[in-house]
Amino acid sequence: MSYNKIQISHGNGGKETQQLLQRLFFSRLPLELKRVKGGVGIDYPDDGAVLQNNLVVATDSHTVNPYFFPGGDIGYLAVSGTLNDVIMMGAKPIAMLDSIVVSEGFPIDDLEKITGSMIELLKKYNIPLVGGDFKVIEETAMKNSIIINTVGLGVVETGSPIVDAIKPGDKIIVTGPVGVHGAVIAAMQYNISTNLKSDVRPLFELLEVFSKFKGYVHAARDPTRGGLAATLNEWAQLTGNVIVIEEAKVPVLEDVKAITEVTGLDPLNLASEGVGVLAVDSNVEDDVLETLKSLGFEPASIGYVVEPKSEKGIVVAKTAVGGAKILEMPTGDIVPRIC
Numbered sequence: 001m002s003y004n005k006i007q008i009s010h011g012n013g014g015k016e017t018q019q020l021l022q023r024l025f026f027s028r029l030p031l032e033l034k035r036v037k038g039g040v041g042i043d044y045p046d047d048g049a050v051l052q053n054n055l056v057v058a059t060d061s062h063t064v065n066p067y068f069f070p071g072g073d074i075g076y077l078a079v080s081g082t083l084n085d086v087i088m089m090g091a092k093p094i095a096m097l098d099s100i101v102v103s104e105g106f107p108i109d110d111l112e113k114i115t116g117s118m119i120e121l122l123k124k125y126n127i128p129l130v131g132g133d134f135k136v137i138e139e140t141a142m143k144n145s146i147i148i149n150t151v152g153l154g155v156v157e158t159g160s161p162i163v164d165a166i167k168p169g170d171k172i173i174v175t176g177p178v179g180v181h182g183a184v185i186a187a188m189q190y191n192i193s194t195n196l197k198s199d200v201r202p203l204f205e206l207l208e209v210f211s212k213f214k215g216y217v218h219a220a221r222d223p224t225r226g227g228l229a230a231t232l233n234e235w236a237q238l239t240g241n242v243i244v245i246e247e248a249k250v251p252v253l254e255d256v257k258a259i260t261e262v263t264g265l266d267p268l269n270l271a272s273e274g275v276g277v278l279a280v281d282s283n284v285e286d287d288v289l290e291t292l293k294s295l296g297f298e299p300a301s302i303g304y305v306v307e308p309k310s311e312k313g314i315v316v317a318k319t320a321v322g323g324a325k326i327l328e329m330p331t332g333d334i335v336p337r338i339c
Helices: 015-026 074-087 108-124 180-189 206-212 227-239 254-263 282-294
Strands: 055-062 092-103 129-137 146-155 171-174 217-221 242-246 277-280 300-306 315-318 324-326
Touching: 055 074, 074 092, 074 108, 074 146, 092 108, 108 129, 108 146, 171 282, 180 254, 206 217, 206 282, 217 227, 227 242, 227 277, 227 315, 277 282, 282 300
Parallel strands: 092 129, 242 315
Antiparallel strands: 055 146, 092 146, 171 277, 171 300, 217 277, 242 300, 315 324
């Protein structure tokens, strides 16, 4: 679909986001300006980029409505999200930068709580904040709002970075129930009563998994905007392979199901902020699941990768009643201002 103005759906992490980025950047830059020599950049879109000497860098902008939510706030979300983007490439985070934009009239007490959440996590994981920026915009332009951009730096200490490259035969594993964060924000925006809390948190434990199964984890991602559906579709499109999942095996909390039934949202399209999705060699599937359980996760093996027979780069979802459907890249207004 052609647009001449930005729509809220352009920020959902799904099909519209892909199309916009293709138009604005991907199609306009030559290959040599999409990455540094010997590295990985927007020529192979991932959670972050790989520079020289296995240095990983990731950046993300965070905007969520409301900015305080059960289980966290935008500050906790910003730090967790960027640390996870670095971790999912197999890198140990070593530093962070931030840039904060608030509207004129924004409550200073709220800003102090938000930055306090950021500092709490940085202290907990001993991550230096090495730089940043702060801006104020006129209230008429952005009323009672805050946007936080964060940059994370990390180093792959042994082996190679995890660059999402699924292979036929790989098993798809999620480390816990999906769609929790998105369901919480949706409940607040739709005024639905729930005891659910966001799953937002850094996933440092996964570094142990990546180290133990070095070379056997072929892809890793935290399914934020666009949820599990967006992550799997991106993997399939990048490689041309086909991913098959069994819907009944995808863990979804009952509270999430209740919210999505009321709102008409699909839990597979909703953001998770404390869950990883892994594509692993089938030979280590059981060992990976056991290791994840030992680290406190609630993992599930939900599908596998196959070579395409006709249509390439798609995700097929087997339904509980024995049918099958194409799991499309999310499109439209899912939940605005979610992460």
